[in-house]
Amino acid sequence: MEALVAIAIGTLTAVGIYLALRMRTFPVIVGLTVLSYAVNLFLFTSGRLTQNRAPIIGTSDVYADPLPQALVLTAIVISFGMTAVIMIMAIGGFLESGHDRVNMADAAGDDETGDAAGEERA
Amino acid sequence: MSLALIAALPFLGALLPGLMIRAGRNACALTTGAFSALALILLALHAPAVLRGEVIQTRIDWLPALGLNATFFLDGLGLLFAGLILGIGLLIILYARFYLAKADPMGQFYTYLLLFQGAMVGIVLSDNILLLLVFWELTSLSSFLLIGYWKHLPEGRQGARMALAVTGGGGLAMIAGMLILGNIAGSYDLTVILQNKEAIQASDWYLPALILILLGAFTKSAQFPFHFWLPHAMAAPTPVSAYLHSATMVKAGIFLMARMWPVLAGTPEWFWIVSTAGLVTMVMAAKIALFKDDLKALLAFSTVSHLGLITMLLGFGxxxxxxxxxxxxxxxxxxxxxxFMSAGIVDHEAHTRDLRRLGGLRRLMPITFGIALVASLSMAGIPPLNGFLSKELMLEEAAHTVWLAPWAMGLLATIGAAFSVAYSFRFLAHGFLGPVRDDYPHMPHDPGPGLWAAPAFLAVLVVVIGLVPMTSAAWLVDVAAGAVTGEAVAVKITHWHGLYAPALWMSLAAVGGGLAMLGGFARLRGIWESAPRPEAKRIFDGIVEPMAAGARRINDGVHNSSLSRAIAVATLAIAAAAFWAFTGGTHAEGTRALMPIPPLAAVVWVVMLLAAIALPFLHRERLVALILMGIVGLLIAPFFALMSAPDLALTQISVEVVTILLMLLALHFLPKTTPEESPAPRRLFDAGVAGIAGAGIGWLVWTMMTRDTAFDPISQFHLAQSKPGAGGTNVVNTILVDFRGYDTFGEIIVLGIAALAIFALSENLMRSPAVTRRLARVQPEREAGDRHPMMLVVSTRLLLPMAMMVGVYIFLRGHNMPGGGFISGLVFAIAYLMQYMASGYGWSHARQRFDHHVLIGWGVLIATLSGAAAWLFGRPFLSSAFEYIEIWPLEKFEIASAVAFDLGVFLCVLGAVLLALASLSRLALRSGEVVNTRAYDIETTEEAR
Structure with a gap:
């Protein structure tokens, strides 16, 4: 099982970073979300894998490590907050400038053409 | 304690003017004044003890390991300065109330003023030099805000920047000097340092420490060659100039030299550096002041000159x-x-400060003239005013000091005094005397008492100290000078020192010389204007501009506003560092037993991996990308459930739902596809970067999971204490609400702030015309036949109470079973969001009785109160308690105070999630979404805007 989890986390990391390297805001945000899955899983596995050992007192003799779970629980909620903030920033950027590029260097002087292109797509 | 309170009061008060300005300008000024007055009263309560020679101390340990403690002490010197800062501060608050125009943001002004006042009081009361440095830098920052208060004036902004660069830079040098000093003395406490004169002066590090500390003092007190910033700071409103550049900020450097006098003074190095700088500054600035036409510039250079005089006296040792x-x-x-205040009145009334355009004001503004007359005669050193007394004493000291040649110091001091006489009389003669003119920019007359009361009070002090110095000021001088020198001082101040005192003749020479200079002013001016003068601002700009350009070049080279490049560089750098660390270190063999693969987990794994791998290939269709991402996210939930983490499974699944909803909403505004832009090599490179990072993380996870932890995890404590200590059996929940409650507290506040930021950003967007224009063009790609199908509406209505019941159940069981505030909040949020989806945002929102912001506020408030309740029982913040109770017919259950905290978490999460999504929906409304009048569609024609 450990090998499968390691492969999954590695794949999610790679997919997340690849998407984060794209040039438009939406794939970048999707990439960051996938990357945050990978990070949450990574934190979770620092408690090692266990089955049927939920940290509920009285249900077992040995319990899974509850601390990484508590950390990851809040991390999941905060990732949502972060995604929401960058999403509104992406929307704002698109609505203000008419394009959704992430690299300012590529976007220089791109306003109206980008606008036109954006309209075609929209 | 009360000393710390004196320093804290202005800072506390600084919170209020911004609010009180809504109650009017008078209320705002009164509030500000009340805080200054309160601090002044507290100070006055300590005055009798200090005058008896006691030193009052307050000690609050802050960071004892660093030697940084909030220790304050009040001796004679501190009393003198704190009294000046708070007393003149009060007068300035009164003056500013009537000086500032209606259009000026007065709340801001008083906030800055109080921040500055607090920082200054902090400097003079600090007993710890590190604390003193903190306050020192705060004065630089707050004076920057004050000098640049009129943001619309380029001179104001440039003057503020120059002041910050010079005084802030000097402050940095001083930090180094103070650290050296603290190291020599073995303590950062001033009271200890002041006892270690021999050790400090014998140290090899004495000279570097002295130079660095003097750099701080000289830049702050505008001593040559750092004097140039002060005249440029005159672009500030006059109340600021009167406060900062007469009584407080520029005196901070003087204060520091006086404070450090017992340990630093008395050496030849001190004498040569300090008295020379002071002498040069005094003479040179007095000369420049004579030729300035701007009233405030004249006073500015005169201030520099007088600061030089004080510095020189301290330098004598x-x-x-x-x-x-x-x-x-x-x-x-x-x-x-x-x-300064009279100059401000003239400017306020005549709309000019230019001496060439003034004259004859004596008849038009008799009150202002009276004040200016007294004050400037004192500045000139005319008996019997107070300026005369100290000038005589200064000349006497200078006459007895040997500097280069026995006569040199006395001669130069007399020349400086002569210039001082000349510019003081010019201020009077060219400003107030002479015939009344008919070409003032604005016909001047005396203002109301609000403006002249403060300077008039000071003018009275000038006369009183001048007439009866022994009763009015000598006692204060005694204790303050006693604190500076460390010995008892009993000063004798008299007007007449006898015919054989050199000061008498030097004084006469100075007055005569000064009057002669004023008589021949026209000719002198010609010489002055033909002589070359270095323009300090041009030199300063000449140094700063290339530095700024260099910094910009480096910045542009490193950071070219390309996010992709930054991410790639960061990823590769982290991977390289991790690789180096991993291969360089040693680690144990991976001997931990592996877990067999449960069949369900294998299925979940295959599907999730397929979705993840498909994502980079199919991501251009954004909706598809979103679905694939959703599959991955949802499948992580069963993985958590299988791996003994039911709480995580619940959280993951509900957050995933909310995230997908959010991104779907967002996609409404964004292009629906991503164009194929990057060339194949670029994509290959990106894949390489991503592959390296993925492989590295995978390998790291693998090595970690195949080994046991090197140390026992601290969660053994949590597991053992969960039931007896926190009264709950769900350890994840007890960690969240009890053991690590502080983290969670911060967490929900962050979440709330994030939601409010989203709301604010969307509000701002709706105000921008470009956005409104583009929003109007946003159209959904395809419309569904029924926007609000009846089936969906009916089923979500039925589901609402059920979903809420589930939410309540999850909340209540959270302390003992999987669940809790976070998950319950998300479940509630989803229940509401379903209504939005079914009947539209506009329709649902109109029927909503509570505000999302209020939910967040209540959440944080309840969490805070439940944490603060522990204080009532003398326990630290967020300590929890629980009790078992039995209410028939229920079985015995336990109630924990942590439940109240969890309720705060619940409300905050609910409010934050709803506010984030509602903000996006509001944007959609603006883009022309129609609000339906009914809950579901029967006839689309009935829809109305």
Whole structure:
């Protein structure tokens, strides 16, 4: 099982970073979300894998490590907050400038053409 | 404690003017004044003890390991300065109330003023030099805000920047000097350092420490060659100039030299550096002041000159000279603040400060003239006013000091005094005397008492100290000078020193010389204007501009506003560092037993991996990308459930739902596809970067999971204490609400702030015309036949109470079973969001009785109160308690105070999630979404805007 989890986390990391390297805001945000899955899983596995050992007192003799779970629980909620903030920033950027590029260097002087292109797509 | 309170009061007060300005300008000024007055009263309560020679101390340990403690002490010197800062501060608050125009943001002004006042009081009361440095830098920052208060004036902004660069830079040098000093003395406490004169002066590090500390003091007090920033700071409103540049900020450097006098003074290095800088500054600035036409510039250079005089006296290193310096500090503060305020009145009434356009104001503004007359005669050193007394004493000291040649110091001091007489009389003669003109920009007359009361009070002080110095000021000089020199001082101030005192003849020479200069002013001016003068601002800009350009070049080279490049560089750098660390270190063999693969997990794994791998290939269709991402996210939930983490599974699944909803909404505004832009090599490179990072993380996870932890995890404690200590059996939940409650507290506040930021950003977007234009063009790609199908509406209505019941159940069981505030909040949020989806945002929102912001506020408030309740029982913040109770017919259950905290978490999460999504929906409404009048569609024609 450990090998499968390691492969999954590695794949999610790679997919997340690849998407984060794209040039438009939406794939970048999707990439960051996938990357945050990978990070949450990574934190979770620092408690090692266990089955049927939920940290509920009285249900077992040995319990899974509850601390990484508590950390990851809040991390999941905060990732949502972060995604929401960058999403509104992406929307704002698109609505203000008419394009959704992430690299300012590529976007220089791109306003109206980008606008036109954006309209075609929209 | 009360000393710390004196320093804290202005900072506390600084929170209020911004609010009180809504109650009017008078209320705002009164509130500000109340805080200053309260601090002044507290100070006055300590005054009798200090005058008896006691030193009052307050000690609050802050960071004892670093030697940084909030220790304060009040001795004579501190009393003098704190009294000046708070007392003149009060007068300035009164003056500013009537000086500032209606259009000026007065709340802001008073906030900055109080911040500055607090920082200054902090400097003079600090007993810890590290704390003193913190306050020192705070004065630089707050004075920057004050000088640049009129943001619309380029001179204001440039002057503020120059002041910050010079005084802030000097402050940095001083930090180094203070650290050296603290190291030599073995303590950062001033009271300890002041006892270690021999050790400090014998140290090899004495000279570097001295130079660095003097750099701080000289830049702050505008001593040559750092004097140039002060005249440029005159672009500030006059109340600021009167406060900062007569009584307080520029005196901070003087204060520091006086404070450090017992340990630093008395050496030849001190004498040569300090008295030379002071002498040069005094003479040179007095000369420049004579030729300035702007009233405030004249006063600015005069201030520089008088600061030089005080510095020079401190530089002499004798007890007598230090005593005179202290006396002149008092006198200069009184007459110079009065003069600045009268200059402000002239500017306010005549709309000009240019001496060439003024004259004859004596008849038009008799009250202002009276104040200016007294103050400037004192500045000139005319008996019997207070400026005369300290000037005489200064000349006497100078006459007895040998500097280069026996006569040189006395001669130069007399020349400086002569210039001082000349510019003081020019201020009077060219400003107020002469015939009344008919070409003032605005016909001047005396203002109301609000403006002249403060300078008039100071002018009265000038006269009183001048007439009866022994009763009115000598006691203060005694304790303050005693604190500076460390010995008992009993000063004798008299008007007449006898015919054989050199000061008498030097004084006469100075007055005669000064009058002669004024008589021949026209000719002198011709010489002055033909002589080359280095323009300080041009030199300063000449140094700063290339530095800024260099910094910009480096910045542009490193950071070219390309996010992709930054991410790629960061990823590769982290991977390289991790690889280096991993291969360089040693680790144990991976001997931990592997877990067999459960069949369900294998299925979940295959599907999730397929979705993840498909994502980079199919991501251009954004909706598809979103679905694939959703598959991955949802499948992580069963993985958590299988791996003994039911709480995580619940959280993951509900957050995933909310995230997908959010991104779907967002996609409404964004292009629906991503164009194929990057060339194949670029994509290959990106894949390489991503592959390296993925492989590295995978390998890291693998090595970690195949080994046991090197140390026992601390969660053994949590597991053992969960039931007896926190009263709950769900350890994840007890960690969240109890053991690590502080983290969670911060967490929900962050979440709330994030939601409010989203709301604010969307509000701002709706105000921008470009956005409104583009929003109007946003159209959904395809419309569904029914926007609000009846089936969906009916089923979500039925589901609402059920979903809520589930939410309540999850909340209540959270302490003992999987669940809790976070998950319950998300479940509630989803229940509401379903209504939005079914009947539309506009329709649902109109029927909503509570505000999302309020939910967040209540959440944080309840969490805070439940945490603070522990204080009532003398326990630390967020300590929890629980009790078992039995209410028939229920079985015995336990109730924990942590449940209240969890309720706060619940409300905050609910409010934050709803506010984030509602903000996006509001944007959609703006883009022309129609609001339906009914809950579901029967006839689309009935829809109305």
């Amino acid at each position: 004798t007890k007598a000279a230090a005593t005179v310096a202290v006396f002149h500090i008092i006198n200069h503060a009184t007459f110079k603040a009065a003069l």
